[in-house]
């Protein structure tokens with residue numbers, strides 16, 4: 084452990100140099116932040132659950148042909164991934180009005196959107212991750228036109244697949260955030276799905292009770308954070324039945 | 328005057344019922360507001376200048392084939408326009424970084440943008456005119472796909488024309504706001520340019536001195552508001568040389 088070079092420590096994960104060139108180790112912390120890190124806390128056991136959930140979802144997405152950075156899980160808190168050049172855009176996919184969309188546009192939380200909405204946010208903590216559009220992305224060259232087209236395709240396919248997957252286990256996929264990165268091969272790069280998909284970056288509502296099974300429990304001081312993440316893992320078949 | 332029915336009083340203009348069905352009278356007030364009407368004031372003589380400037384610009388845009396609501400100026404403060412169903416979107420065209428773009432994305436004011444940016448804001452004072460994208464517009468049906476395509480075309484043509492016009496009189500067209508509306512003819516509607524184009528909704532910088540000739544003088548307490556608007560009118564040939 085001590086020989087490994089730390090590349091980056093973020094709000095929820097640490098990146099270490101991987102065993103081979105072009106690989107990284109993603110270490111999942113229990114740290115939780117919200118509202119651009121104005122609110123901070125710890126959800127004990129979250130890192131273990133997110134590592135496992137993200138592994139599972141990336142594996143399934145890989146199976147349907149969406150290229151991802153995921154290589155394999157190493158242990159409880161770590162996974163080996165392909166190193167990419169992160170595109171500085173958070174892609175948010177929304178199926179149901181919630182959170183900032185509800186607040187900004189005055190649409191009640193829980194309103195089913197007439198159609199799925201893709202939003203982009205510029206990944207810059209100092210600026211508070213401002214919302215941007217394809218216009219800004221093109222103007223400032225944050226992603227090329229072809230890259231953005233690939234990102235849109237992958238985001239929509241991911242949404243279709245995950246909406247189905249979660250529907251199958253009684254969970255409404257309200258919205259979620261994706262990150263993409265460039266994988267360089269000589270002078271050529273292609274865009275693949277990176278970072279993580281976990282209850283930290285998704286809104287997941289129980290279909291029957293509307294109970295929140297995601298980071299909103301932390302953001303809104305609802306309590307029961309780890310139980311909610313566990314419930315998601317359990318329904319995905321990642322925990323033995325009845326275990327908690 | 329007293330017989331006319333007032334349709335709407337806004338922050339800078341009053342709308343009255345026009346002399347024929349389907350027409351309105353736009354009355355230009357001297358009232359000025361900024362920051363979503365948190366700042367209020369009066370710029371004595373502004374209404375007269377904006378009425379004249381907007382008449383001039385809409386006439387020139389009409390001449391190059393951009394359909395507008397403008398029919399004719401009636402007097403110092405009033406113009407006759409076609410009544411439209413306003414599309415609830417403010418279209419902002421940006422050639423140079425300034426204002427909210429600079430602030431939100433951390434780009435220094437005055438930076439020439441690598442390419443022109445179109446932005447959309449949802450016209451809703453209570454929500455503070457939040458920025459939106461084509462995704463939100465499509466989702467909530469604020470404009471149809473064909474309408475939006477027409478809006479984009481007209482906004483870009485307007486930008487090209489006005490950038491040239493202002494360049495010819497030593498003024499840099501930094502950014503500006505447009506509004507569009509639906510003109511109904513039986514069951515069919517088409518989109519035309521509405522509202523106004525004046526220093527209230529444009530950023531206009533003197534090319535030599537970088538002096539601001541627009542509402543930023545009011546927003547930023549720079550003084551000399553009416554002189555700036557007069558200078559724009561004068562350069563456009565709307566005031567006798569040397570007059571102020």
Ligand SMILES: Nc1ncnc2c1ncn2[C@@H]1O[C@H](COP(=O)(O)OP(=O)(O)O)[C@@H](O)[C@H]1O
Pocket residue numbers: 091092093094095096097098107152164165166167168169262264277278279
């Ligand atoms: N495959 C990858 N290669 C390089 N960087 C990655 C990869 N996957 C994710 N990242 C980046 O690693 C960081 C993950 O740590 P996290 O705690 O989420 O950071 P942050 O606080 O920036 O969100 C993020 O900045 C993310 O963009």
Ligand SMILES: Nc1ncnc2c1ncn2[C@@H]1O[C@H](COP(=O)(O)OP(=O)(O)O)[C@@H](O)[C@H]1O
Pocket residue numbers: 335336337338339340341342351396408409410411412413506508521522523
């Ligand atoms: N041709 C038109 N038909 C109907 N409404 C119009 C037309 N042109 C502009 N408007 C609307 O009239 C109002 C003009 O007054 P203004 O003081 O600018 O109002 P606001 O405070 O809403 O910006 C605006 O709401 C604008 O959308």
Ligand SMILES: [Mg+2]
Pocket residue numbers: 093094095
């Ligand atoms: Mg992150």
Ligand SMILES: [Mg+2]
Pocket residue numbers: 337338339
């Ligand atoms: Mg207005």
